[in-house]
Amino acid sequence: xxxxxxxxxxxxxxLSVHWLxxxxxxxxxxxxxxxxxxxxxxxxxxxxxxxxxxxPTSSLFLLWLVGKPFILEYILLQNIPEQLSANFDGDPSMLxxxxxxxxxxxxxxxxxPLIVExxxxxxxxxxxxxxxxxxxxxxxxxxxxxxxxxxxxxxxKARQAVEKSNINLLIFSSTIAIITTIGIVFSLIFEAxxxxxxxxxxxxxxxxxWSPQTxxxxxxxxxxxxxGAIPIFSGTLLITLIAMSVAIPVGLLSAVYLSEYATPKVRxxxxxxxxxxxxxxxxxxxxxxxxxxxxxxxxxxxxxxFNIASESAIAAGGVxxxxxxxxxxxxxxxxxxxxxxxxxxxxxxxxxxxxxxxKNIILPAALPGIIGAILLAVSRAIGETMIVVMAAGIAANxxxxxxxxxxxxxVQIVTLLIGDQEFDSAKTLAAFALGITLFVATxxxxxxxxxxxxxxxxxxx
Amino acid sequence: xNNLKKIEYxxxxxxxxxxxxxxxxxxxxxTAVTFLCIILSSIVMEGKKAFLSTYIKLEVYFDPDIIYTxxxxxxxxxxxxxxxxxxxxxxxSFFPEISxxxxxxxxxxxxxxxxxxxxxxxVLKNKQLVGQKITLWLLASSKIDVINKNPDMELIAEEDxxxxxxxxxxxxxxxxxxxxxxxxxxxFFVKADSTEPEQAGIxxxxxxxxxxxxxTLILSFPIAVAAGVFLEELAPKNKFTDFIEVNINNxxxxxxxxxxxxxxxxxxxxxxxxxxxxxVGGMVLALMTLPTIIIATRASLKxxxxxxxxxxxxxxxxxFQTVTHHVLPLSLPGILTGxxxxxxxxxxxxxPLLMIGMVAFIVDVPGSFLDSxxxxxxxxxxxxxxxxxGFVELTAAxxxxxxxxxxxxxxxxxxxxQKFEKKW
Numbered sequence: 005x006x007x008x009x010x011x012x013x014x015x016x017x018x019l020s021v022h023w024l025x026x027x028x029x030x031x032x033x034x035x036x037x038x039x040x041x042x043x044x045x046x047x048x049x050x051x052x053x054x055x056x057x058x059x060p061t062s063s064l065f066l067l068w069l070v071g072k073p074f075i076l077e078y079i080l081l082q083n084i085p086e087q088l089s090a091n092f093d094g095d096p097s098m099l100x101x102x103x104x105x106x107x108x109x110x111x112x113x114x115x116x117p118l119i120v121e122x123x124x125x126x127x128x129x130x131x132x133x134x135x136x137x138x139x140x141x142x143x144x145x146x147x148x149x150x151x152x153x154x155x156x157x158x159x160x161k162a163r164q165a166v167e168k169s170n171i172n173l174l175i176f177s178s179t180i181a182i183i184t185t186i187g188i189v190f191s192l193i194f195e196a197x198x199x200x201x202x203x204x205x206x207x208x209x210x211x212x213x214w215s216p217q218t219x220x221x222x223x224x225x226x227x228x229x230x231x232g233a234i235p236i237f238s239g240t241l242l243i244t245l246i247a248m249s250v251a252i253p254v255g256l257l258s259a260v261y262l263s264e265y266a267t268p269k270v271r272x273x274x275x276x277x278x279x280x281x282x283x284x285x286x287x288x289x290x291x292x293x294x295x296x297x298x299x300x301x302x303x304x305x306x307x308x309x310f311n312i313a314s315e316s317a318i319a320a321g322g323v324x325x326x327x328x329x330x331x332x333x334x335x336x337x338x339x340x341x342x343x344x345x346x347x348x349x350x351x352x353x354x355x356x357x358x359x360x361x362x363k364n365i366i367l368p369a370a371l372p373g374i375i376g377a378i379l380l381a382v383s384r385a386i387g388e389t390m391i392v393v394m395a396a397g398i399a400a401n402x403x404x405x406x407x408x409x410x411x412x413x414x415v416q417i418v419t420l421l422i423g424d425q426e427f428d429s430a431k432t433l434a435a436f437a438l439g440i441t442l443f444v445a446t447x448x449x450x451x452x453x454x455x456x457x458x459x460x461x462x463x464x465x
Numbered sequence: 466x467n468n469l470k471k472i473e474y475x476x477x478x479x480x481x482x483x484x485x486x487x488x489x490x491x492x493x494x495x496t497a498v499t500f501l502c503i504i505l506s507s508i509v510m511e512g513k514k515a516f517l518s519t520y521i522k523l524e525v526y527f528d529p530d531i532i533y534t535x536x537x538x539x540x541x542x543x544x545x546x547x548x549x550x551x552x553x554x555x556x557x558s559f560f561p562e563i564s565x566x567x568x569x570x571x572x573x574x575x576x577x578x579x580x581x582x583x584x585x586x587x588v589l590k591n592k593q594l595v596g597q598k599i600t601l602w603l604l605a606s607s608k609i610d611v612i613n614k615n616p617d618m619e620l621i622a623e624e625d626x627x628x629x630x631x632x633x634x635x636x637x638x639x640x641x642x643x644x645x646x647x648x649x650x651x652x653f654f655v656k657a658d659s660t661e662p663e664q665a666g667i668x669x670x671x672x673x674x675x676x677x678x679x680x681t682l683i684l685s686f687p688i689a690v691a692a693g694v695f696l697e698e699l700a701p702k703n704k705f706t707d708f709i710e711v712n713i714n715n716x717x718x719x720x721x722x723x724x725x726x727x728x729x730x731x732x733x734x735x736x737x738x739x740x741x742x743x744x745v746g747g748m749v750l751a752l753m754t755l756p757t758i759i760i761a762t763r764a765s766l767k768x769x770x771x772x773x774x775x776x777x778x779x780x781x782x783x784x785f786q787t788v789t790h791h792v793l794p795l796s797l798p799g800i801l802t803g804x805x806x807x808x809x810x811x812x813x814x815x816x817p818l819l820m821i822g823m824v825a826f827i828v829d830v831p832g833s834f835l836d837s838x839x840x841x842x843x844x845x846x847x848x849x850x851x852x853x854x855g856f857v858e859l860t861a862a863x864x865x866x867x868x869x870x871x872x873x874x875x876x877x878x879x880x881x882x883q884k885f886e887k888k889w
Contacts, residue, residue, distance in 0.1 A: 073737070167785045171699060177691035178700075181712040181759075184752050188723055191730030254493045261490025274494055281501055283871060285813025287842040288508070288864050291849050295857065296507050326500045333497070357479055359486035380718065387720025389816035390842075394849055414722050418819055421729065439726045443719065450718040 010138040014145060018057050021149040026050035028156050036158070044163035052162040053152035055169055061145050068137045076133060080126050088118040192443055195436035202430045203231045208437060210234060214400035214411075216420060216431045231434055233441070235400035239410030243321040243392060244385040246406055250325025251381060255332030256374070260362055262333070263340045275334075282330035290394030293323035298395055305407065313397065313409040320396040321406065324388055328381045335380065339373025339460065340366060376457035383449035387442060389414040413438050508868075512861030518650040518663055519605040519613045521575060521639060523555045526598040527588060533595070543588050548581040549573065552603070559644075560635060571632060575639075577604040579652075579664045602646065607662035607855030609636060613645065614858075627854055653862065657830050658844065662855025665848070667866055669830045673743055673823075673838030674812060676831060680747020681811050685754040686804055690793075692755070693762025693800075698788045717756035724753050725820025733821060740822035741837040749817045754807040761803020765796040770889045798885035805878040809871050815842035841867050 029046035036042070042049070077100055089099065106115065106123035156162075200208070211232015258278060262271050298319040305312040343366050351361040367374070397409030398419055420435040531554075532546040553573040563569055580603045588594050605613070608627040612618055613636070623630050639645050657669025692713075700706040728749035732738045738745050769792050777787040818824070823839050824847060831838035839847065845867065848860040 070736075163783070167783060170785060171695070174691045174695035174699065177688045178695045178706075178709050180688055180692065180752075181709055181716055181755065184716060184727070184755070185712050187731055188719070188727045191727050192723075195730060254496050257490045257493025258497055261487070261494055265487055265490055274498070277501065278494075278497055281497060283809070283813075283875065284504070285815070285842055285867060285871070287813070287815050287845050288504070288868065291845060291860055291864055292504050292507065294849060295511070295860075296503075326497075326504075329497050329500075357483045359483045360479070362486070383718060383720075387722065389720070389722045389819075390846065393816075393819075394846065414720070414816070417722055417726070418816070421726075421820055422824060436726060436730070439723060443723050446718065446720055446723075447715065450715055454714060 005135040005138045007134075007138070010142065013142060014057075014061060017142075017145055017149065018054050021057060021152070022050040022054045024050075025053040025153055025156060028153065029162075032156065032158075040158070042156075042158055043161045048162040048166050049156050049160075051166050052155075053149060055166060056148045056152040057145050059169070060148055061141050064141050064144060068141075072133070072137075076126070076129060079129060080122070083125060084122055085118050088116070088122065188443065192436055192440040195433050196440045199430060199433035199437045202433070203437075207231065208233055208434075212402060214416075216416075216434055229430065231430065231437075233413075233438065235402040236411055236413055236416055236438070238402055238404070239317070239396075239400065240386050240412040240414075242317050242404060242406065242410055243324065243396060243412055244382060246318055246321025247324035247328055247385045248378070248382065250322055251328035251332050252378060254325075255329045255381075256336055258329070259333040259336040259340055260367075263337050264358060264362055264366070275337075278330045278333055280330075281326065282334075284327070286327065286388060286390040287394070289323050289327050290390040290392075293319050293391055293395035297323055301407070310407070312407040315395060315397040315409045316407050317396065317410045318406040320392050323395065324385055324391050327388070327391065328385060331381050331384060332377055335377035336370070336374045339370045339377065339457075342373070343369045370460075372456050372460040376453040376460065379449050379453035379456070383446040383453070386412075387414065387446050389418065393418050413442050417442075505868075508861050508864050511858055512863075512865040514614045515653060515858035515862035516650050517614070517647040518652070519610040520602040520646050520648055521605050521609075522600060522602050522644040522646075523552075523576075524558060524598055525551060525555045525584065525601050525603075526558070527551065527584075527595045528554065529596050532588065540589065543585060543592075546585065546588075548584045549578075551584065552576050552580060559642075560638070568631070571629075572635065574606055575609050575632075575635070577606045577663045578661065580604055602648075604652075604663060605645075607853065610663055611854050611858075612636065613647070653859070657828055658826055658839070658847065659828060662853055662859055665856070665859055667841070667844065667863055669827060670839045670841050670844035670863075671866075673827075673831050674840040676743035676834050676838065677746040677750065677818075677840050678808060678811060680744055680834060681750040681754055682804075682808060684748060684751035685758055685807070688751075689755050689758035689804075690762050690800060693759045693766065694788055694793065696759070697763040697766040698792065699784060713756050713759055716752075717760065720816075721753060721814055722816045722820065724749050725817030727752070728817060728821045739835055739837075741825045741827075741839075742835050743831065743838055743840075744834040745821050746818050746823050746840065747834075749821060750811040750814060753814065753817065754811050757807035757810060758800070758804050761806070762796070762800045765799025765803070765886075766792060768799065768889070769795050795887065798881050798887075802878045802882045802886070805874050805881070809874040809878075812840075812874070813842055813867065813871060815840070815846055818843050819846075841870070 026046050026049060029042055029049040033041050033046060080100060080103070081096060084099065084103075089096065103119055103122045103126055106120060108120075108123060108127060111120055208231050211230065212234050213230040213232045214235050215230050258274075262274060266274070294315075298314045298316065301316055301319050302312055302314045347365050347369060348361055351365045356364065392412045392415050396415055397411055398415060399409060400411050400416075401408055403410060417435045417438050420431055420438075528551060531550050533542050534546070553569060556572050556575060557563060557569060560572060563572060583604075584601075612626075612628055612633070618626060619633060626633075628636070636645075652664055653666045655668050656664060656666030659665040692709075696706060696709065696713075728745060732745045732748060733740060773791050773795065774787050777791050778784070782790065818840060823843055825837055825839065826847070827837055827839050829836075841863065845860055845863040848856045848863060
């Protein structure tokens, strides 16, 4: 049985059971005397029957999808001809892979006939097992529809049952967020721990040299590989610092102007324009930084007699700053607008000008919120990937000179993981160690920022 | 009197300060707006060139001696015929004075290698062409195209230029014979990636983006709406729901590359899903988009006035019925707006997709959710990392396509908001 015929039968079954159950409930209602009707509306009985088909079949189907490869491989391994497994030097999993790789339509001349035989066996096994699984799922579906149709009676409260299962579904949906977080933490920790088995934790955190090129093949002449992350952290900090020194003044001044000086009309036009900056994909900023800004600084420097890298920190950082402007401006705009009008009025009444009010009253009052915004922006900046991948360097230089090329955590994660890698090498695992450092740092900044912002909100609400 | 003067003096100073501060604010906005204009204009300036490609007019002679090598005039012969030589000969007939082998090879590099296949198809369709001489516009190779579109490049010193002085002279001869034209670059919109800039197109990655976003939408929309409804309308206030909320807020701020690591470690290495496939990309992006849609859902549910709920409950509806029959339909425009904005973020996202191998060089347009494919922003990244000069324009043009899709999506979101959203 193919998938689509299975699916078609299931859909028809579901629809007809819904109809049957609703009709049965309607008839039952018509038979009953007035005042003693079924406890729920007839359509709820239909929905209940439908759900009773959907839940078991879809969970069985998912179970089959997940479990199928393991079951089939096990059966295949049991049925491989002895000659084949005896003569094959290597892992049995490699044998299975080579059996799976055989294309039965076009067998390479010279392929071991035993392997071809096993491949044919595997193909048949695959087809039969699929048909078997679909068939059993259909049987379950028929059984559950029979049960649900039987259940319709004056004592069965279908609405309660339907609502309860729906609410459970909603609860499950909202736990996806938790599952994702757990997934992130575990996948990062798991791989990072394997990395720290090879490289001591403190060597990673405080080492001054980073050159992750280890020998790929045994006996290859290659550097031993150093995994000291300080140059990467310092590069990240440098680029973040440059980004912030662009974004904070521009963003903050725009926010003050828009919330305190601008007429409503000006505000309505310029706020969306600033938000366009936030909507531009980061790959576009990266392209801009690499093609326009990088060469611009390089030319500027060569005019004045310097020689700087075209992948300088200032190009990547500056463009990242542009990207973050709307982030800071809209968040600080919110907190500045949340400062109560009474504070402003008090200041004006004392004869202060607008700018004095802003500087002496509003900004100090909004300071916690602004700091929260800045922290969120910093966390954005250190996690930003595409701009630095496209415009910053790969070499890990330990420098504070913004005109030199530096690298960041995200750049290293990308360069370590792009391309085909052995999954167990220290090089690949290092990406996960960097990943968990990044995750922890941004998590800390985010929680701190959210706490500051919510504390501040409480104060004025 | 003295005090009054002091006040007058300080007043002047304070007013100056006031106007200065105002100018600073204006400068801040002006800077941001200027940056935006510079970014957009530099991309449009570069990208608009990619929408044209250069064609060279040639007298092509379909030499039977070259096409029918076996004298039995079969189709197979045409398929394996040396059309490169035919192009070379027709170029040579335009420049009869060139006989040096090396120079001839350089000359034949004027025409894109894709034209060999096109000529082959042309002959296959119409076998009468063999033995005839016809005038055709052939697609120029990328370096000729770049030089032709950027006249200022001819002024650079020879060693820094894409083509030598000799080749430039040939090009000028072709120009003076009026045998060169720029036409709409169709390849860009119908082809997938290629090693040759003049043959590379955006269509393959657009299809990849479509498949990926489709998966993202069908996964994230129902889950996010369900979660938003539960948290906003039905959830009891307790530690568990607080924990969910903290998680969602935090997920919204986790760097996107971390989601890529999650996808690599779990979807690829534990679940053994195919690398580079839209289905994995879609799952990763769905996890990223969830918080956006959940937050939008909650905001628009919150905007529905409580009187609606009270009326429904007053008429005997259960809480669940109230939500599904009344509150949710009313907040649907807001939810859809949030979803479209989340989708447009997902369309522009590339970092997590790099982690799960969607950066492969893919020449075929993907046909299903399991085929290897790439997406629009990653294609832009790939082209940017390619050294050939012709890809710069292509990258910028790719950015323009990406931005126009984003503008379209956000435009739809704004339209839905203004047309359907109720103000209570």
